[in-house]
Amino acid sequence: MGTWDVDPFDNDTAADFSGSLDEAPEAERPGIIRAALACTADTAGYLDQDVAVEAVAAAALVAAQCPGGEPVTTPYGPDLPVPELPADLRALAVRALDRVVTEPSELMELWEETAAPGPWRATVSRLRSALL
DSSP states (O other): OOBOSSSTTSBHHHHHHHHHHHHSOGGGHHHHHHHHHHHHHTOOSOBOHHHHHHHHHHHHHHHHTSTTOOOOOOTTSOSSOOOOOOTTHHHHHHHHHHHHTSSSBHHHHHHHTSSOHHHHHHHHHHHHHHHO
16 A cells, blocks of 8 residues: 555545545445445454555545534545535444554554554544544
């Protein structure tokens, strides 16, 4: 995975996820976001980094629609608008983020090996706070 910073879309996998959203019909985008969140939230064993990265990106899209949430303005996010998402995705996004930072999580392990685990954790925490 090519990663250049700590924000949700600052990596190749999240940028590819954005491209998949843009290619999907608008009516299917909420389901794609839900699937990315559920795949991570429901993983009991080892959580693959690509699955976790997609969940973090999906959570950022949900958080962007919450009061106090930050809009996704990066050029690596979706180019097309994300339709209004169902309110129940907030709780699913929180569960997914909680799973990303719970062992065994490859993404968490990879960040812990870098010089920037604190800023990455702060990004995940900021997203989680916006979802509550």
